[in-house]
Amino acid sequence: MAQVLIVTTNHDRLGDTGKPTGLWISELAEPYYALIAAGHQATIASPNGGNIPFDPKSLADQDAATVRFLADDALLDRMKHSVPLDGIDAEDFAAIFLPGGHGPMWDLADNAALARLLTDFDAAGKPVAAVCHGPAGLVSAKRADGMPLIAGRTVAGFTNAEEDSVGLTKVVPFLLEDRLRSLGARYEMGAPGKSFAVRDGTLITGQNPASAGAVGERLVAALAEA
Numbered sequence: 001m002a003q004v005l006i007v008t009t010n011h012d013r014l015g016d017t018g019k020p021t022g023l024w025i026s027e028l029a030e031p032y033y034a035l036i037a038a039g040h041q042a043t044i045a046s047p048n049g050g051n052i053p054f055d056p057k058s059l060a061d062q063d064a065a066t067v068r069f070l071a072d073d074a075l076l077d078r079m080k081h082s083v084p085l086d087g088i089d090a091e092d093f094a095a096i097f098l099p100g101g102h103g104p105m106w107d108l109a110d111n112a113a114l115a116r117l118l119t120d121f122d123a124a125g126k127p128v129a130a131v132c133h134g135p136a137g138l139v140s141a142k143r144a145d146g147m148p149l150i151a152g153r154t155v156a157g158f159t160n161a162e163e164d165s166v167g168l169t170k171v172v173p174f175l176l177e178d179r180l181r182s183l184g185a186r187y188e189m190g191a192p193g194k195s196f197a198v199r200d201g202t203l204i205t206g207q208n209p210a211s212a213g214a215v216g217e218r219l220v221a222a223l224a225e226a
Contacts, residue, residue: 002095009107010046022055044082
């Protein structure tokens with residue numbers, strides 16, 4: 001049994017539009033339940049701690065994991081009382097996972113505490129996983145040698161085409177695909193809206209909400225190898 005740190009967003013607004021955003025529920029739910037089924041435990045954290053906002057559009061994404069999540073009173077209560085990142089020690093966890101939704105583009109991309117944790121997880125050879133906009137949380141992280149964490153490594157994340165398809169190209173603070181490429185990552189993608197996930201050693205990333213299950217499977221496999 002392993003302890004996994006899940007880091008999600010506190011951010012609940014799409015830029016200056018006034019429209020709500022937050023966590024895309026299935027992107028946490030599918031990997032979470034895969035971890036639990038494999039006998040692992042998870043701690044849910046966020047930059048500020050406390051309540052995790054849900055993207056209201058993800059409530060309409062009624063896949064099996066989302067339905068289970070919305071009926072899971074104990075988990076919903078934990079989402080209201082997430083642990084703040086400050087004070088968390090990577091030594092207490094076997095892996096870290098960053099689900100998406102658009103919120104991470106604003107509060108995970110430049111979070112110093114998260115960047116520190118990611119450096120520690122990577123240096124220890126522990127799995128680092130992220131899906132959709134979750135890889136935004138990787139962009140400020142460095143390896144122990146000071147290079148970008150993702151430089152020279154194969155990654156996936158929400159594509160420019162997918163951002164355009166949801167009409168948010170001019171709203172997000174940066175385009176995730178472009179940023180990942182600019183940091184030296186070997187960016188790969190599948191068909192828009194379809195499951196696509198890649199694993200490069202201990203780094204596991206997925207392209208979009210449909211990729212959450214595949215990321216969860218790869219994370220469980222990585223933990224089994226540890």
